[in-house]
Amino acid sequence: MSTPGNAAPPTIIATLRQMNGTVRVLVLGNLISNLAAFLNAFLVLYLTDRGFSAWQAGVVLTALMIGRISGSAVGGAAADRFGYRRVIIGSMAGTAVLTAGLVHIPNMWVGAAVAAGAGMTAQAYRPAAMAWVVELTPKDRHVMVFAVLRLTFNVGATLGPLGAALLLAYASYDALFYVDAATSLAFGIVAYLVLKGDPEPGGGDDAAGGRTGYRQVAADRRFMLVVLGLFLTAVAYIQGSAALPLYVTGNGHGEQVYAILLTVNGAIVIVFEVLLSKWTQRLPIGLPMTIGMAVLGIGHLIYAGPTPVAVLVLATVVWTFGEVIAAPSMMAYPGLIAPPALRARYIAAAAVPQQAGYALGPIIGVAAWQAWGAGVWVLTGACGLAAAACVAAGAGTGRRRPAAEEPALAPAAE
Structure with a gap:
């Protein structure tokens, strides 16, 4: 339900109050699953504690990451074909069995197979959940609702380690x-018990009289430009965990300074992302993505200058606000512009390159740091600016692409 005329867009409180009941369950599930998402952070420590070598633990972790990347693609195709609810139920059941199974692995190869399966099933539910959120949320609230989803993710990632x-x-x-x-x-x-009654796909993947799939997604050239921008953004963003700690300590600062930068980043995201989404949701969907990616790139370029703590904090603040501006719209965009029969596939097609960027980014960043020192930030800053250019060309900055008819505003759950 688009906002008519010059009427004010929905407020944060109104969006939360009028959120569809299924969407509320999916948001809560996202929070709980991220509060207890211990596998990525503790798998290597667990395996080495069990007597596996560091190399064997690394192999199992790599299998987990490969499974996560493939899981989005598998989940997107399955969701469009079999329905969102079935994929969510199957994905969560598989994740439960395989995660518990990691406690009992006898050797590295079995561990790698189980970890790959756990990674795949853990990620497979996300395209289905996000596509369902899109279908049950009016267009003028997509950015705000995805900002809330991002907030639950960040709160879970912050409190989970505790x-x-x-x-x-x-x-x-x-x-x-x-x-x-x-x-x-x-x-x-x-x-299984609660998510019933709301519309979802599930009649096979026939659309417009022909069999469709990821080839049709790949044929959308403007969307693929945006996907390239998402990959470049991921390569730049992950340097906060890869090149940045090396850069901070390599310039004579202690680990405490790096911890301060992480705290600044997390605090800004948690405090400001939903608030800023109240304004960014008014803009054409490509504009906040373009601005945010460019600001992220500028923040990285600031790192390449002098390195007193104040400058490092300034750079972190700048690129974090780039993240805050861009991220909710980045999450909303694929589902907003996708044909209904391919909505989960579009979401998966945007997620896989981001996950690949997160996997390859540390290798790129560490190698660039070792070869060029501060030049790593010129490289990653250029990635952010190139991502902004790709998104501006693909999504546009002055209008929205046509999308499927949006849902009527669903009543809030009683």
Whole structure:
């Protein structure tokens, strides 16, 4: 339901109050699953504690990452073909079984197979969940609702390690993975019992009289320009965990300075992202993406200058606001412009290159740091600016692309 005339866009409170009941469940599930998403952070420590070598643990972690990348593509195709609810239930059930199974792996190869499966199933539900959110949310609220989704992710990622520390202090590594598995199973059960009645696809992947799939997505050249921009943004963004700690300590600062920069980043995202979305949701969808990616690139270029703590904090503030401006629109865009029969595939097609960027980015950033020192920020800053150019060309900055008819505003859950 687009905002007519010059009427003010929906407020944060109005958006939350009028959120569809299924969307509320998906948002809550996103929060819980991220609060207990211990696998990525603790898998290597767990395996080495069990007696695996660092190399063997690295192989299992790599398998997990490969599974996560492939999971988006598999989940997107399955969601468009079989329906969102079925994919969410199956994905969560599979994740629960495989995550618990990691506690009992006898060797590296079995561990790699189980981890790859767990990574795939854990990621497969996301295109289905995001596509369902798109279909049940009026267009003028997409950016705000995805900002709320991002907030739940960031809160979960911030508080999750505290929960993990408590489990490790009072229980064991095994308990860590059993809790992770239990939350996935609980979400799957809730999806089975509660997520009924709202419209979703599930009649096969016939559309417009012919069989469709990722080839049709790839034929959308403007969308693929945006996808390239998302990949470049991911390569730049992940340097906050890859090149930045090396750069900070390599310039004579302690680890405490890096911790301060991480805190600044997290605080800005949690405090400002939803608030700023109240204004960015008024803009053509490509404009905040373009501005945010460019600001992210500028923030990285500031790192390439002098390195007193104040400048490092300034650079972090700049690129973090780029993230805050761009990210909700980046999440909303694929589902907003996708044909209904391919909505989950479009979302998956945007997610896979981002995950690939997060996987390749550390290799690129560390190699660039070793070869060029501060030149790494020239490279990643250029990635941010190039991403902005790709998005401006693909999504445009002055209008929205045509999209499927939006849903009527669903009543809030009682």
